[in-house]
Amino acid sequence: MPDAADATDATDVGDATDAAGLTVGQVSARLGVTVRALHHWDEIGLVRPSLRTAAGYRLYTAGDLERLHRVIVYRETGLGLDRIRTVLDDSTADVPGALRAQRAQVAERIDRLRQISAGLDRMIDAHERGLLLTVEQQAAIFGPQWNPDGPAQARRRYGDTTQWRQYAERSASRGPEEWQSIADANAGLDRALADAMDSGVTPGSPEANQLVERHREVFAAYFPLTRQMQVCLGRMYEADPAFAAHYDGIRAGLATWFRHIVDAAARAHGIDPDTATWR
Template sequence: MPEATDADGLTVGQVSTRLDVTVRALHHWDEIGLARPSLRTAAGYRLYTAGDLERLHRIVVYRDIGLGLDRIRAILEDSTADVPGALRAQRAQVAEWIDRLQQLSAGLDRMIDAHERGLLLTIEQQAAICGPQWNPDSPAQARQRYGDTTQWRQYAERSASRGPEEWQAIADAVADLDRALGDAMDAGVTPGSPEANQLVERHREVFASYFPLTRQMQVCLGRTYEADPGFAAHYDGIRPGLATWFRRIIDASARAHSIDPDTATWQ
């Protein structure tokens, strides 16, 4: 235990430095009677004795392991207090904190990986979910292209909490939508019709698995589906001309919501 270096004791400032406790905390403990300095100088300054320092040291130790001030007072002032029992209970609580912190650390690791990689699946898992045509370089290419955007951050936050089962459910929903689009085109569904508008809404709902999609953003995606060779090949592989038809039903739905597809921007 720390002891006073001279017979007159130590000032509040000296104790603050020695025990690494704020002066404010020492004043508070003095005010509530938890740890009061025993001496006073002729000028009215209060000094802490060696015995005071011993009590303060115990307070600091108990406080640092998480005990509240009322519990600390009871331990210090009640000679019958079960100190080992109180410490064991506190140790159990600390163990719970450590477990929660470890879980938080693991979650942060996944969040970091998701922001850097996008898809937290092995190459084998990606191929099993997306099919043999899946390009394992796609997540890295997407990160390079979109990594500085708000949408990538939103996508990463969703990705961090997903495992293979969740991604499989999303892939199934996308595949079901693709089939429904092809069937609707075969059935002669026209842009602007209730059936077409329902498919456009379904697309926004499915796409929200990646990040929230506004109608204006959906119009921009429709243009990309038609103009980008990779997307166009995907949709036209389902039905010839599906990429253009899909863009047209998105545009028609946008007009119904007072959005001009020709001037729509990514917002």
Template sequence: MPDTMDADGLTVGQVSARLGVTVRALHHWDEIGLARPSLRTAAGYRLYTAGDLERLHRIVVYREIGLGLDRIRAVLDGSTADVPGALRAQRAQVAERIDRLQRLGEGLDRMIEAHERGLLLTVEQQTAVFGPRWNPDWPAEARERYGDTAQWLQYAERSASRGPEEWRAVTDAMADLDRALGDAMDAGVLPGSPEANHLVERHREVFSSYFPLTRRMQVCLGRRYEADPAFAAHYDGVRAGLAPWFRRVIDACARAHGIDPDTATWE
């Protein structure tokens, strides 16, 4: 169809360009009787008059504020007696959407910060939650070391939704597990026993507060618990020799699930 100006009106293409509305939308509004062009050329092309263009302007305005086409028709054709009431109802819906978007923006800000910092707690809050031996530099060091891993991404996603109380619950669960491990070792629980395997499963469940832990990843952690001085010191602080005992317990449970602890990798 030629996009030329007729003496008596505007073509569909011209109206589309002028109002920023697609030709498809204009055709649809014509088909449903919402905004029909008043004129046709001899060749049958639609032509919109100044009055048609005014109605289209109003449709665009009402559509932009979120009114549905049926509601727009009622407003334009005067079939609703309470236009201000209809607009107030739409204003309330817009306010709700703004509020949802505001919360979404705040959530995105927390997610960004969690990816960058790891913990969304002040130094004072970290000390109160994790204890006086906690080093506030550890989250930054962890990001430097693991920031490009899938596990850091999963950790950050969990961290973004946690405040001091949620982190305290995680810390308490880990402390309860440490005590249970120490008590089990004192009681002579043997690696591979049902009691030992239950503790291994409990460790995977509690640790998954940080990120999902597979059995192979758990084997790798067990090695590190024994070999890393900081981890070994932590477990020795619970019970002397707890780190190597816990590693044996993890390895025995892995074997029961068909995993060779000597060849297990972080996957």
């Protein structure tokens, strides 16, 4: 039947001329609207072709095309089809009011997209830089001993790891106040570790194990830290000159003592520190 022929676009129908009307395919090509959309608008009564050929093919008149133009214009403003029908057919419709309401919605979407764009910029910067703070902010928060090249060095060393991505995702949403809170938590932990070592707290004791758990909690500000990963960090704190200098600068021997309490806590959870890996 003709409907099926319309769906496949009978643009070569001999009696379909501009004077007599345009077929679905011709209208689709002329207005840049899909045949499927034209059929849908016909089915819901939004724009129905006024004529048919003797063979039953749909034909759009000049008046139909004018209505189609208006539908397309309003659709491009973001109005839904039901709202468009009201605008076109209801003589009492407040068209300027409808358009103003649509403009307000568009403005809200634009504002939201700008926020998303800014967030993406920060996320990109965080993945590439790690720390979204100025050198001055870093020094004020982390102290004069802080190395501002540290984040770049970490990016080169760990940039292809899951943990760097997790760190960057957290960093992207943080400002100076939150970083100050994290720095304070780390400084408080360092003092607690030094005080515990001075007090003779032994590895494997409840006090030592509580400090190990506290370290994992504080470190989670950067990325989730498993017990095996914590063992690896303990080794690095002792072996890496920069980390060792930090901890031993607080108390002589603190880096080694910290490794010992981490290893003891790991053993209590069934982990052999000698075979622990970064996972």
